[in-house]
Amino acid sequence: MATKPVLPAAAALAAVLACACVSPGSPESAPPGSAHAAAADASKGARIYADCAGCHGATAQGTANGQVPALAGQHYSVIVKQLLDYREGERWDARMESVMAEHRFDDDAQIANVAAYIAGMRMPPAGGGSGIGAEHGATVYAQHCASCHGPRGEGDGEEVIPRLAGQQYMYLRRQLHDAVDGRRPNMPADHVALLAPLDVDDIDGLAEYLAELAI
Numbered sequence: 001m002a003t004k005p006v007l008p009a010a011a012a013l014a015a016v017l018a019c020a021c022v023s024p025g026s027p028e029s030a031p032p033g034s035a036h037a038a039a040a041d042a043s044k045g046a047r048i049y050a051d052c053a054g055c056h057g058a059t060a061q062g063t064a065n066g067q068v069p070a071l072a073g074q075h076y077s078v079i080v081k082q083l084l085d086y087r088e089g090e091r092w093d094a095r096m097e098s099v100m101a102e103h104r105f106d107d108d109a110q111i112a113n114v115a116a117y118i119a120g121m122r123m124p125p126a127g128g129g130s131g132i133g134a135e136h137g138a139t140v141y142a143q144h145c146a147s148c149h150g151p152r153g154e155g156d157g158e159e160v161i162p163r164l165a166g167q168q169y170m171y172l173r174r175q176l177h178d179a180v181d182g183r184r185p186n187m188p189a190d191h192v193a194l195l196a197p198l199d200v201d202d203i204d205g206l207a208e209y210l211a212e213l214a215i
């Protein structure tokens with residue numbers, strides 16, 4: 001541990017990213033587009049979700065192999081942002097980009113409806129790691145991530161910060177590596193800079209810890 005590089009202080013990063021995350025209450029704090037929560041209809045969203053279930057699962061728990069993330073219980077604003085990012089080519093994944101195209105999600109209300117439905121589902125802990133690195137992961141998390149993602153990995157819907165608790169272990173590992181390796185363009189540069197100094201044990205530990213967290 002003593003030989004590890006010192007990570008940039010999360011507080012400093014928070015200050016920088018705060019410029020990107022607008023303050024609650026301002027008009028920009030609503031998710032982009034016209035996909036606002038108030039107008040969303042979760043029962044219509046349930047019908048749309050039937051087409052998502054083939055990959056994300058009937059209960060939206062994702063897959064243990066890390067290909068498909070759990071979605072259940074994710075914040076509405078985060079789901080909307082990620083779907084818009086895939087639609088606009090700001091987050092890359094051939095499967096999700098084709099889903100967005102096939103569904104003609106050019107109508108933002110559809111995005112709002114499906115996001116409202118998913119946000120109301122329950123996400124139990126995914127687990128999936130060996131558990132060995134979880135304790136180390138908890139330490140790294142508390143130091144560098146909890147200030148934004150919350151003490152229990154709960155995220156923050158107002159600030160469009162994803163919930164990480166209960167997410168699939170392999171998916172979390174993949175996202176962290178993808179972000180550092182430049183395969184996740186919608187991850188803010190300052191966030192990438194925070195992750196870059198993490199070593200393999202840090203990333204593995206973080207993923208193990210988060211996958212086992214229940215809210």
Ligand code: HEC
Binds near residue numbers: 052054078095162
């Ligand atoms: C063909 C399989 C497939 C289908 C169908 C599919 N997804 Fe996905 N979805 C994926 C994969 C794979 C990823 C992870 C992609 C990545 O790494 O960026 C993903 C990622 C996501 C994410 C980002 C989650 C996060 O934590 O950042 C959201 C939100 C999402 N999907 C919603 C949906 C919705 C809503 C539908 C239905 C309209 C849907 N997906 C249909 C495979 C699929």
Ligand code: HEC
Binds near residue numbers: 014141160
């Ligand atoms: C300054 C606030 C902040 C800090 C500190 C921070 N994050 Fe994030 N994180 C965010 C935001 C905002 C996003 C959403 C980015 C986007 O829209 O793609 C995010 C996204 C993520 C994602 C992608 C989630 C998904 O399902 O798509 C992962 C994984 C993640 N962060 C892990 C971490 C870890 C691990 C740490 C600590 C080493 C950390 N973050 C520290 C704000 C932060």
